[in-house]
């Protein structure tokens with residue numbers, strides 16, 4: 001055996017061992033037991049062929065060593081090299097506005113027998129039967145649901161009640177004394193400050209008609225046309241805890257949703273109030289009081305793409321975020337959308353959320369043309385009906401998504417590969433299934449959430 005080949009074989013076996021053992025340790029830290037045990041097993045097994053070829057003499061030892069090295073580094077190059085059709089990203093262009101009254105939360109607010117109830121189902125009789133179905137269930141955060149946990153539900157309820165208490169703060173008087181600002185500077189300031197306040201990311205876009213609901217559907221805004229003449233929209237994302245979501249669809253998910261709706265809402269309220277203080281109009285859009293469709297604004301503001309489950313898929317946390325928005329007239333520098341085809345490319349292959357969805361609300365089909373936009377649309381009725389049975393907002397789709405792994409070196413290497421190479425996308429999907437499971441078993445409720453009730 002030639003010395004160079006011997007050294008290459010030995011070095012490769014050590015590199016494989018170290019990389020896989022490191023991935024195993026990271027998985028242990030992430031409490032991913034299945035992934036950890038598989039990484040450690042592979043760390044022990046995969047170096048064996050390299051060691052055998054290095055140390056055991058047999059006929060054609062040298063060619064065998066060279067073939068092993070060529071196969072190993074060849075596969076690595078194929079996976080790492082940028083590949084795949086650079087399809088032109090078709091920018092979603094639509095003028096269709098969503099009527100907020102058709103969203104499930106608006107329909108859930110309708111009280112049988114009231115004028116609003118009768119008027120809605122007169123206009124949309126096709127929704128009556130399916131809505132009666134979710135109304136027959138116990139309901140979100142209610143006793144009698146399958147995931148009922150009085151302490152956890154009370155915590156979630158408190159977060160939503162706090163958001164409700166802030167409802168009237170979304171708008172307010174504008175300071176008559178205007179502060180002249182420099183477009184780029186104030187834009188960057190808002191981004192930096194929002195991150196200091198807890199946002200993961202912040203982006204700015206021009207407010208378009210399709211961002212805005214046509215007619216309001218919640219509380220006092222019901223049946224009133226939405227009028228928002230602001231020129232800009234600022235979107236903020238905050239992280240949802242991986243630990244709380246891993247137990248999906250258990251009660252920790254709705255606790256985390258409430259908490260992060262509140263956290264993102266408070267950031268929006270502060271930034272909107274700050275802009276009004278500078279002498280410009282600004283309105284915060286927070287849970288239960290949106291005039292805009294947050295994922296569409298966030299996508300156009302460059303914070304992510306819309307994936308198979310219809311949620312914003314961010315580059316570092318996938319769908320594991322909550323969003324709030326501020327619309328305003330203060331002059332701002334706009335961001336470009338990511339136009340990252342790799343997300344929809346990966347979603348086209350993956351379908352893991354569709355497999356894991358307990359209500360079969362997520363489509364397995366390719367993107368459809370909906371109101372002039374190629375996208376996926378979930379069955380919101382099926383999803384919401386399940387929520388009313390569980391008592392939580394489920395979140396299984398978010399918890400199993402391969403993009404939702406923690407933002408760390410291990411998963412960012414995978415995310416970079418997915419972004420750059422179609423070959424890597426295919427491999428990553430199989431590897432994610434292998435290490436984490438096609439339908440990962442939900443983790444137990446975090447210990448501190450699982451309080452005893454007498």
Ligand code: SF4
Nearest residue numbers: 307347350351353401
């Ligand atoms: S689970 Fe897969 S298909 Fe579903 S959103 Fe995530 S990446 Fe896309």
Ligand code: SF4
Nearest residue numbers: 357383394395396397
């Ligand atoms: S939240 Fe649950 S029911 Fe709704 S789409 Fe996701 S997995 Fe399906």
